[in-house]
Amino acid sequence: MTAQTAEEATPDLLYSEAEDDLRAAVRSLLADRTDTPAALARAESDTPCDRELWRALGAGMELAGLLVPEKLGGQGASHREAAVVLEEIGRSVAPVPFLTSAVMATETLLALGDANEEVASLVRELASGHRTAALVVPFSAGPYAVRLPETLTGTVSAVADAATADVLLVPTGEGLYAVDAAEATVVALTPLDLTRPLAAVSLDGLRGTLLAGPDATLAAVRRGLLAGAGLLASEQLGVAEWCLTETVSYTRERKQFNRPVGSFQALKHRMAQLWLEVVSARAAARNAADALATGSPEAPLAAAVAQAYCARVAVHAAEECVQLHGGIGMTWEHPAHLYLKRAKSAQIALGSAGEHRAGIADLVDLRAP
């Protein structure tokens, strides 16, 4: 495929009314249930994941089953709606396993088809929101060169939301195993991102149910990671939007030299530039969500473009947020650092920008020397 001959269907880059309603509902619930002091206290506790909040979102609002067809107990919605939820999760840096369980693990299982009753019943459980699953790969793994352990041996580090998952989905060279998390040794790690718990999962001596063979497993894991990467862009958009909004409102109020600091061109140009980046990130993220939702052949390119672009925008916005807040931005009590840590970790998650650009080089025939 070359870029000139690629069939370019026009993606729908807007939000539907139903998507706007979903956003309003999620935002209102998150606004009620999240605040900075509680988030900071939880981050340093033994339970960094907010289980109550997840119950309200995943089971109560039935968001856990958004991507799952109705016949498997889900909402039969699409990646477009999941992306809207992720924007709101990014905006509130809520510590819930939506991306890891309801997107990455669920998408991986869905890629296996529903012929296997074990798979179908697992999908039903995840869709109910009462159980969660973690795909046991490092959170940094992207959808391109997926490296899997030969068998159930060794340790997989930096697995996101593994410590709170009920089921571990372990892809190996032998196939995909479903493991009861209670049977596994899962050691919580200290993450850079305080609102996304990471753990090391020891595979030695684990027993699980083999859900699929090697080839199907590789394809399914790639699918799960592609959906994860494409939709992470929406979370990054939410992070960037919060950072810009906070920075604008702070610099409008903060006065130095007898005027609001936001009136200085040196600062306002930086915020205008960020605004432009956020507007662009929205187009890229919507394009990825729409391509995933419609099953477009362009989905790998759309996800790679969104990830290569939005990861940097979120980091830029969070870094500017800290700097333009001045001293207060450097304090533990101000939430800016939660966003900076989320953004910087997300930049590595699900494939670095460089890996996504290398993927793009293949997809649009711009080969390396």
Place this chain on the structure above:
Amino acid sequence: MTDAAELRTLTRELLEAHPPAATEPLDFLKARFDAGLAWVHYPVGLGGLDVPRSLQAVVDAELAAAGAPDNDPRRIGIGLGMAAPTVLAYGTEEQKRRFLRPLWVGEEVWCQLFSEPGAGSDLAALGTRAVRDGDDWVVDGQKVWTSSAHLARWAILIARTDPGLPKHRGISYFICDMTDPGVEVRPLRQITGEAEFNEVFLTGVRIPDAHRLGEVGEGWKVAQTTLMNERVSIGGMRIPREGGMIGPVARAWRERPELRTHDLHQRLLSLWVEAEVARLTGERLRQQLVAGQPGPEGSGMKLAFARLNQEISGLEVELLGQDGLLYSDWTMRRPELVDFTGRDAGYRYLRSKGNSIEGGTSEVLLNIVAERVLGLPAEPRNDKDVAWKDLAR
């Protein structure tokens, strides 16, 4: 009430009465104007039918299918995009009848006499003087960056009519006859070697008061109509992937593997991603407009494309290696149309330097985004309540 079906019928009647194959293009365009099918959202009798602008697409599709001539909108862009909406909004009935038809059919080209050597971003500081003399105004001054001045029959002109008032209040808006003996047009050669623009010297130019648009002293308000329409006419088109400046670089990369280096590869991919995202952002803006939800994103698109065009064309010159040391032709010429992606990489690199200056500098656009979109406070100003004659210059 005219609907799409009726417009289609009217268009077919026009085509039957004036078959394009057997009609002089100019005669066809005049007939189209008189049938109200020129710009359907304009009033009846002035080339339109007073119907929503979106219905123009119905007429255009019928005419294109029939192979009818168009009015070469790129050649008369300033007339269509800036002069016409201003004449429509502020002109007298007599002015509208006199100017709009020849403007639209392309018989009379228009140019814009706004910017001056001393008034660029701060356009309201302009110093060209217009002094009342009986029924006329006598105009003296210098204008610059005037596209099409050497082709133009008429110009929209803003000039200072009262230097004793603060700068925004002492300006009036005129229609200037470019054939007046006091008008001198000189090509302004640019860094590309071409003269796409002109300098215009005005010496004792006489403009009848009947050619004034809007009240005396209200010129700045009238000019806002012109400038708003300038921004509307930028953007809004669907662009294919690799449709802009990135296209020639990507093609060169594919066709000439011997030019590839790892450093260039990383930079090319980063810019390719940015160009693709800018394209999607433009597409999202277009979808918002179609859905009747215009957003403020338009103000950002010009900023994005200016920077991208410059970076991409800069990379292209480097990619070409020893060929990048060469330039097609420095010969002074006056192109009628401007194509940013035209000619060679060196031209693209040099011409794109203007993208962050023309139509509002990127610095001014960032201020506009910051203040009007984000609601950040304006810088304190010391020029608002001072008479123009007392301003620093």
